[in-house]
Amino acid sequence: xxxxxxxxxxxxxxxxxxxxxxxxxxxxxxxxxxxxxxxxxxxxxxxxxxxxxxxxxxxxxxxxxxxxxxxxxxxxxxxxxxxxxxxxxxxxxxxxxxxxxxxxxxxxxxxxxxxxxxxxxxxxxxxxxxxxxxxxxxxxxxxxxxxxxxxxxxxxxxxxxxxxxxxxxxxxxxxxxxxxxxxxxxxxxxxxxxxxxxxxxxxxxxxxxxxxxxxxxxxxxxxxxxxxxxxxxxxxxxxxxxxxxxxx
Numbered sequence: 001x002x003x004x005x006x007x008x009x010x011x012x013x014x015x016x017x018x019x020x021x022x023x024x025x026x027x028x029x030x031x032x033x034x035x036x037x038x039x040x041x042x043x044x045x046x047x048x049x050x051x052x053x054x055x056x057x058x059x060x061x062x063x064x065x066x067x068x069x070x071x072x073x074x075x076x077x078x079x080x081x082x083x084x085x086x087x088x089x090x091x092x093x094x095x096x097x098x099x100x101x102x103x104x105x106x107x108x109x110x111x112x113x114x115x116x117x118x119x120x121x122x123x124x125x126x127x128x129x130x131x132x133x134x135x136x137x138x139x140x141x142x143x144x145x146x147x148x149x150x151x152x153x154x155x156x157x158x159x160x161x162x163x164x165x166x167x168x169x170x171x172x173x174x175x176x177x178x179x180x181x182x183x184x185x186x187x188x189x190x191x192x193x194x195x196x197x198x199x200x201x202x203x204x205x206x207x208x209x210x211x212x213x214x215x216x217x218x219x220x221x222x223x224x225x226x227x228x229x230x231x232x233x234x235x236x237x238x239x240x241x242x243x244x245x246x247x248x
Contacts, residue, residue, distance in 0.1 A: 012062075012063065012169075013058075013062065013063065013064070013165075013166060013167050013168050013169040013171075013172045014167075014168075014169055015051070015055070015057065015058065015168070015169050015170060016168075017125065017161065017164070017167065017168045018031065018051060018125060018168055018169070018170050019053065021123060021125065021159065022051075022052065022053040023053065026121075026122050026123040027052065027122050028050050028051070028052050028085065028119050028120065028121045028122055028123075029050065029051055029052070029121055029122075029123050029124070029125060029170070030048050030049070030050050030114070030117070030121035030123070030124045030125070030156070031048065031049050031050075031051065031124075031125045031164075031168060031170030031171040031173070031174050032046055032047065032048045032110060032113070032124060032125070032126045032127065032133065032171070032174055033046070033047055033065075033126075033127045033164070033165050033171050033172075033174045033175035033178055034046050034047075034106055034109070034110075034127070034128075034178060035047070035065070035175065035178040035179045035182050036178075036182050036203065037102060037106065038204065039202070039203040039204045039223075040203055040204065040205055040209065040213075040222060040223060040226065040228055040229075041094060041196070041198070041203040041218075041219065041221045041222040041223060042094065042182065042185065042186050042189065042198070042202070042203035042221055043091040043092055043093050043094065043097075043109070043182065043185065044091070044092050044097060044102065044105050044106055044109050045089060045090070045091050045109060045178045045179075045181060045182040046089065046090045046091075046106065046109040046110040046112075046113045046178060047087070047088075047089050047113065047173075047174035047175060047176070047177035047178030047179075047181070048087060048088050048089075048090075048110075048113045048114065048117065048174050048177075049080065049084035049085075049086075049087045049170050049173050049174045049177065050084055050085045050086050050087065050117060050119050050121050051084060051085060051170050052085060055083070055084070055085065056083065057169070058080075058083060058169035058170065058172070058173055059076060059079035059080060059083050059173075061075075061076055062076060062080065062169050062172050062173050062176065063172055064165040064166050064172050064175055065165075065172070065175040065176045065178070065179035065180075066165075066175075066179075067166075068176070070183070073176050073179060073180050074180055076173075076176050077176065077177065077180050080173045080176060080177060081177075083173070084170075084173065085119050086117050086118045086119045087117075087173075087174075087177055088113045088114070088115075088116035088117050089113055089116075089177050089178055089181040090108075090109040090110060090111070090112030090113030090114070090115070090116070091109050091112065091182075091185075092105035092106070092108040092109040092112075094220075094221055094222060094223045094224075096108060097223050097225070098223055098224055098225040103130075103132050106132040106133075107132050107133060107134075107135070110132065110133045110155075111133070111150055111153045111155065112150055114133075114150075114153050114155065115150035115152075115153045120154075120156075121156055122156050122157075123156050123157055123158075123159065124155070124156055124157070124158045124159065125159050125161060125164060125168060125170065125171060126158050126159065126160050126161070126164070126171075127160075127161065127162075127163075127164040127165045127171050127175070128160055128161075128162065128164075129160055129162050130160060131158045131160055133155050133158050134155050134158055135155065182202070183202050186198045186199070186202045186203050187199045189221055193219050193221070195212040195215075195216055196208070196209050196212045196213070196216075196219065197209055197212070203221075205229060205240055205244060206244065207241060207244070210229045210230040210237055210240065210241070211230065212230075213228055213229065213230030213231050214230035214231070214237075217231060218231060
């Protein structure tokens with residue numbers, strides 16, 4: 001089996017964007033990506049790697065984690081950890097997602113990852129078009145008490161970039177760390193709740209997952225504030241399944 005899944009956008013990413021940001025005055029750049037945002041259960045997870053202008057080209061084979069086989073992702077993890085100046089992964093639990101919402105939970109997971117870094121970045125490159133890492137201008141809004149967040153974490157200026165995980169090697173590396181760490185957690189949880197088949201679907205919607213939800217209801221690891229297919233009668237299960245088939 002090929003290590004890289006067939007995809008028209010599978011051209012290898014580079015450090016061109018990251019190096020331009022570092023030449024523009026940054027000393028240490030953090031590259032971040034998330035995984036688990038669209039799952040039905042389990043945590044939302046943020047991966048981060050820190051690089052400098054002296055950082056070498058990323059390990060061969062680094063791509064957006066979605067374009068790699070599970071085996072290829074696992075082989076790359078130790079290479080990425082040796083390559084980056086430092087790296088970390090942070091999570092927010094399903095209960096926290098239910099309590100404060102997915103955007104605030106992404107912020108919480110990201111700041112937990114930043115808190116683990118041994119090298120403080122002075123800039124962040126974030127996949128997507130929304131800066132969920134920076135604190136809201138008015139703390140305490142929307143159910144976000146400040147005590148949830150790691151003490152002493154300073155979020156440096158954030159630059160967002162759509163499809164950065166496809167174009168930027170450091171962001172792709174962060175996505176691999178996030179994906180492999182979260183997948184391992186879901187495999188562990190599968191042993192507690194095998195009916196939901198989390199070892200295969202990693203908490204995302206799948207026919208087996210939806211069937212178990214309809215028979216058993218949600219577990220303690222499901223996002224109970226969400227409209228879960230198989231549980232919420234207003235969710236069109238056939239449409240969800242048709243969407244899964246179109247993505248295959």
